[in-house]
Amino acid sequence: MRFIPYGWHYIDDEDIEAVVEVLRSGYLTQGPKLSEFERALAQYCGARFAVCFSSGTAALHAAYFALGLGEGDKFITTPITFAATANAGLYLGARPIFVDVEPDTGNIHPDLIEGALTDDCRLISVVHYAGHPVDMERIWSIARRYNLKVVEDACHALGARYRGEPVGCCRYSDAAVFSFHPVKHITTAEGGAVLTNNEEVYEKLLLFRNHGITRNTKKFLYPSHGPWYYEMQFLGYNYRMNELSAALGISQLRKLDLFVRRRREIASYYSEALSDLKGVMLPVERDYAKSSYHLYVLRLRGDFAHRKGEIFSRLREMGLGVQVHYIPVYLHPHYRRLGYTPGLCPAAEDFYRRVLSIPIYPAMSDDDLFYVVDCLRKVL
Numbered sequence: 278m279r280f281i282p283y284g285w286h287y288i289d290d291e292d293i294e295a296v297v298e299v300l301r302s303g304y305l306t307q308g309p310k311l312s313e314f315e316r317a318l319a320q321y322c323g324a325r326f327a328v329c330f331s332s333g334t335a336a337l338h339a340a341y342f343a344l345g346l347g348e349g350d351k352f353i354t355t356p357i358t359f360a361a362t363a364n365a366g367l368y369l370g371a372r373p374i375f376v377d378v379e380p381d382t383g384n385i386h387p388d389l390i391e392g393a394l395t396d397d398c399r400l401i402s403v404v405h406y407a408g409h410p411v412d413m414e415r416i417w418s419i420a421r422r423y424n425l426k427v428v429e430d431a432c433h434a435l436g437a438r439y440r441g442e443p444v445g446c447c448r449y450s451d452a453a454v455f456s457f458h459p460v461k462h463i464t465t466a467e468g469g470a471v472l473t474n475n476e477e478v479y480e481k482l483l484l485f486r487n488h489g490i491t492r493n494t495k496k497f498l499y500p501s502h503g504p505w506y507y508e509m510q511f512l513g514y515n516y517r518m519n520e521l522s523a524a525l526g527i528s529q530l531r532k533l534d535l536f537v538r539r540r541r542e543i544a545s546y547y548s549e550a551l552s553d554l555k556g557v558m559l560p561v562e563r564d565y566a567k568s569s570y571h572l573y574v575l576r577l578r579g580d581f582a583h584r585k586g587e588i589f590s591r592l593r594e595m596g597l598g599v600q601v602h603y604i605p606v607y608l609h610p611h612y613r614r615l616g617y618t619p620g621l622c623p624a625a626e627d628f629y630r631r632v633l634s635i636p637i638y639p640a641m642s643d644d645d646l647f648y649v650v651d652c653l654r655k656v657l
C-alpha cells in the first residue's frame with residue numbers, strides 16, 4: 278500500500294551533483310559554499326544579512342540571544358507552534374508568555390498581545406503558522422510602543438509574501454528565522470538561518486555560532502598577544518552549517534519559486550475539491566498575505582472534531598500521513614512543570630482539537646492528490 282506523508286523533500290540530480298562536488302573539493306566545513314548560500318538567501322528575502330546555523334532551533338536560540346533576551350526576561354509567543362519557538366527562550370533562562378491565537382489562521386492574535394505584556398517582557402516571537410504570515414505591521418507598532426524586539430519564526434514561511442514583500446525581508450521585525458529540515462520549503466538535511474538588517478545583530482550571530490570567538494583585531498577587548506591571537510568574548514556554541522548542507526541549500530534555493538508555486542497549486546486544488554464537505558473548514562488567506570503553504574490544515578467542525586481520533590486512524594490506515602500541528606506547547610509535561618496550566622489559551626486549545634494536516638509537498642503527483650481527496654471524501 279502506498280504511504281503519502283504530510284511533507285517530504287524534493288531532491289533532483291542537480292542537488293546531488295552539488296553535494297558530490299563539495300565532497301570532491303577541499304572544504305567540508307568553513308569553506309566558500311556557506312557565504313555563497315548566505316548571500317543568496319539574503320538576496321532572495323531582500324534582507325541585508327543572513328547567517329546560517331546547524332538547525333532552525335539553533336538559529337532561534339541565536340536570534341533571541343543576539344537581540345538581548347536573557348536570564349529572568351519574558352517573551353511573548355504563540356502556543357500553536359513547534360516547541361522549539363519557546364524552548365529557544367528557555368535555553369537563555371527566559372520564560373514565554375503564551376498569547377492566544379486567531380481561530381481561523383492559527384496565528385498569534387495581535388489584539389491580545391498588549392493585555393499580556395509585563396514589565397520584564399523583552400521580545401515578541403511570532404510564528405507564520407502553516408506559511409500564512411502574521412500581520413507584521415500590527416506586531417511592529419506594538420513593539421515600537423513598548424520597546425520590544427521582534428523575531429519572526431518563519432520556519433513555515435520561506436517563499437511567503439506579506440503585503441507584496443518576501444517574508445524574511447525584516448521590514449517589520451529585528452530578525453527572521455528559517456529552518457531547512459526536509460519537511461520545510463527547501464532542505465539542507467538539517468539547517469537553519471537568521472536574517473536581519475541590523476549589523477550589530479549580524480555580528481553577534483556570527484560569534485554565537487562559533488563559541489563566541491572573534492578574530493577581528495578591531496573588536497579585541499584585550500591587547501593582542503601576537504598574530505595567533507583570538508578572543509572568546511562570550512559563551513557561544515558550535516552551531517555552524519557544513520559545506521555539504523550549504524551546497525545543497527544553494528541548489529534547492531534555485532527551485533524555491535517552483536516549490537512554492539506547486540504548493541499553492543495543490544492548496545487551491547484541495548480547497549476546490551473539498552469545498553462542499555460539511556465537516557471541515559478550509560484554510561483562509563488574508564488579503565495582505567500570500568501563504569507558502571508549508572502545511573494544508575483542515576479544521577474539523579462539531580461532531581467531526583470530537584471524532585478526530587477515529588478519523589485520524591482511518592486516514593492513516595488508508596496510507597495518508599495526516600498529522601496534528603500542534604499540541605499547544607504549554608500542555609507538554611516540561612511546560613506544566615514550569616507552572617503553565619490547561620485553559621491558558623482557550624482558542625489555541627479549541628484549534629488543536631480541530632486541526633488535521635493533510636499531505637502537501639511539491640513532489641506529490643496529481644494522482645496522489647486525487648487519492649488524498651478520495652480518502653477524505655470517504656472518511657468525512
Ligand SMILES: *Cc1c(COP(=O)(O)O)cnc(C)c1O
Binds near residue numbers: 332334359430432469
Ligand atoms: C521546523 C521548525 C522549527 C525548528 O527547526 P529545526 O530545523 O527542526 O530545528 C522551529 N519552529 C517551527 C515553527 C518549525 O516548524
